[in-house]
Amino acid sequence: MDKDVDELEMPDERGRPARADARRNVDALLRAAMDVFAELGVDAPMRTIAARAGVGVGTLYRHFPQRSDLIKAIIRREVDGCVEAAATLVATREPGEALASWMQRLADFVATKRGLGPALHSGDPAYQALPDYVHGQLTPALRSLLDAAASAGSIRADVDAGELLFAGLRLAMPASEGDTGQARRMIALLVDGLRYGADAPDKAKPR
Amino acid sequence: MDKDVDELEMPDERGRPARADARRNVDALLRAAMDVFAELGVDAPMRTIAARAGVGVGTLYRHFPQRSDLIKAIIRREVDGCVEAAATLVATREPGEALASWMQRLADFVATKRGLGPALHSGDPAYQALPDYVHGQLTPALRSLLDAAASAGSIRADVDAGELLFAGLRLAMPASEGDTGQARRMIALLVDGLRYGADAPDKAKPR
DNA sequence: CCAAAAGCGGAACCCTCGTCCATTTGTCGC
DNA sequence: GCGACAAATGGACGAGGGTTCCGCTTTTGG
Numbered sequence: 001m002d003k004d005v006d007e008l009e010m011p012d013e014r015g016r017p018a019r020a021d022a023r024r025n026v027d028a029l030l031r032a033a034m035d036v037f038a039e040l041g042v043d044a045p046m047r048t049i050a051a052r053a054g055v056g057v058g059t060l061y062r063h064f065p066q067r068s069d070l071i072k073a074i075i076r077r078e079v080d081g082c083v084e085a086a087a088t089l090v091a092t093r094e095p096g097e098a099l100a101s102w103m104q105r106l107a108d109f110v111a112t113k114r115g116l117g118p119a120l121h122s123g124d125p126a127y128q129a130l131p132d133y134v135h136g137q138l139t140p141a142l143r144s145l146l147d148a149a150a151s152a153g154s155i156r157a158d159v160d161a162g163e164l165l166f167a168g169l170r171l172a173m174p175a176s177e178g179d180t181g182q183a184r185r186m187i188a189l190l191v192d193g194l195r196y197g198a199d200a201p202d203k204a205k206p207r
Numbered sequence: 208m209d210k211d212v213d214e215l216e217m218p219d220e221r222g223r224p225a226r227a228d229a230r231r232n233v234d235a236l237l238r239a240a241m242d243v244f245a246e247l248g249v250d251a252p253m254r255t256i257a258a259r260a261g262v263g264v265g266t267l268y269r270h271f272p273q274r275s276d277l278i279k280a281i282i283r284r285e286v287d288g289c290v291e292a293a294a295t296l297v298a299t300r301e302p303g304e305a306l307a308s309w310m311q312r313l314a315d316f317v318a319t320k321r322g323l324g325p326a327l328h329s330g331d332p333a334y335q336a337l338p339d340y341v342h343g344q345l346t347p348a349l350r351s352l353l354d355a356a357a358s359a360g361s362i363r364a365d366v367d368a369g370e371l372l373f374a375g376l377r378l379a380m381p382a383s384e385g386d387t388g389q390a391r392r393m394i395a396l397l398v399d400g401l402r403y404g405a406d407a408p409d410k411a412k413p414r
Numbered sequence: 415c416c417a418a419a420a421g422c423g424g425a426a427c428c429c430t431c432g433t434c435c436a437t438t439t440g441t442c443g444c
Numbered sequence: 445g446c447g448a449c450a451a452a453t454g455g456a457c458g459a460g461g462g463t464t465c466c467g468c469t470t471t472t473g474g
Contacts, residue, residue: 056423193400263454
């Protein structure tokens with residue numbers, strides 16, 4: 001709860017080390033935004049977030065010109081965590097198993113952040129930066145898992161990482177508040193689809 | 208283009224046959240809403256729709272108190288079409304094939320209506336009536352297909368119709384404007400997941 | 415301690431929503 | 445036809461959120 005939000009150096013593009021009060025405010029804004037988003041969803045009024053952080057709306061817009069900038073800052077660590085998890089899994093687990101585990105982790109990430117899923121897929125241009133970032137980071141991570149599993153013959157080889165990521169993100173959006181079970185089952189079903197036409201190391205049965 | 212929007216009798220809950228101008232305005236509003244939604248998405252300003260229909264906003268709100276009422280009226284026929292398609296398919300095609308075809312039809316329906324997908328899954332209480340209606344109509348339709356396929360042994364028997372419908376609707380949301388290919392592939396993958404644990408290709412085998 | 419630069423805050427403006435009600439219009443009995 | 449009544453209309457209005465702008469405050473470096 002009192003853990004620091006890290007990444008607050010903000011050296012600014014042009015050399016300067018950034019002012020102390022500015023760093024403090026950015027920190028307060030990120031904390032406030034996390035709370036408010038969790039409470040009211042990602043469409044919560046900007047005023048509310050600024051007020052919760054104890055700053056004026058001007059300050060909020062100064063640091064986060066777009067609502068998506070704020071969301072992006074908040075989810076960056078989560079996404080980075082997924083990327084690291086992929087590296088760990090691919091190195092330590094059986095390829096098909098690693099893929100399945102990672103997809104479940106992805107589901108947990110999306111399902112946990114209330115309103116994030118809809119925002120990611122709204123198609124609203126204001127949020128375009130979000131899917132761009134998430135896909136840019138996660139597609140290579142998933143591709144490494146997918147390639148490993150395909151090479152091992154655990155799954156079919158005709159599936160694109162970007163598309164599968166998309167599908168996973170879609171399925172992970174919870175049906176209702178806090179329902180992770182359904183999302184997990186549907187993602188497991190999708191992964192079974194990957195296995196369906198596999199060459200197979202131990203159970204071969206192509207079409 | 209000049210085809211009638213049907214279902215304009217509107218006998219009103221209590222007997223009366225409804226006034227002529229009211230029917231005309233409802234018709235105009237539905238046409239306008241279809242246009243405007245297609246152009247600007249389902250979040251388009253209500254004023255725009257009213258203006259396009261040549262009526263005041265008061266009239267719009269009178270006939271459609273909630274934005275979702277308007278959307279619901281527009282998609283009702285699509286949904287009904289899907290329900291009928293399920294009945295036809297289950298009667299004329301091999302069960303597994305019927306299921307796969309219907310899921311694709313579902314995808315086409317969702318992908319075609321710009322902004323509908325996000326609205327369905329936004330979680331916004333204002334739109335709650337939409338998923339309620341869609342699920343209420345389509346779940347039984349899908350269940351009939353699912354039961355037929357499971358009885359035939361084409362697919363595993365442990366999947367809930369409501370959950371699969373949810374998954375299909377999620378996956379059908381297009382990645383980008385007019386991209387139905389990706390959605391179709393991912394839904395095909397999901398259906399393959401249903402086949403993965405199947406007992407047999409053509410003999411019944413309830414667990 | 416001082417001055418310049420960076421940051422702050424919130425009033426102001428614009429846009430949209432959804433309501434409300436005075437006016438208009440359709441319908442039905444005569 | 446015609447009048448009276450109810451239904452329907454449409455736009456003005458108040459509430460509230462988004463974003464900008466600019467005078468004031470704080471920090472920082474010398």
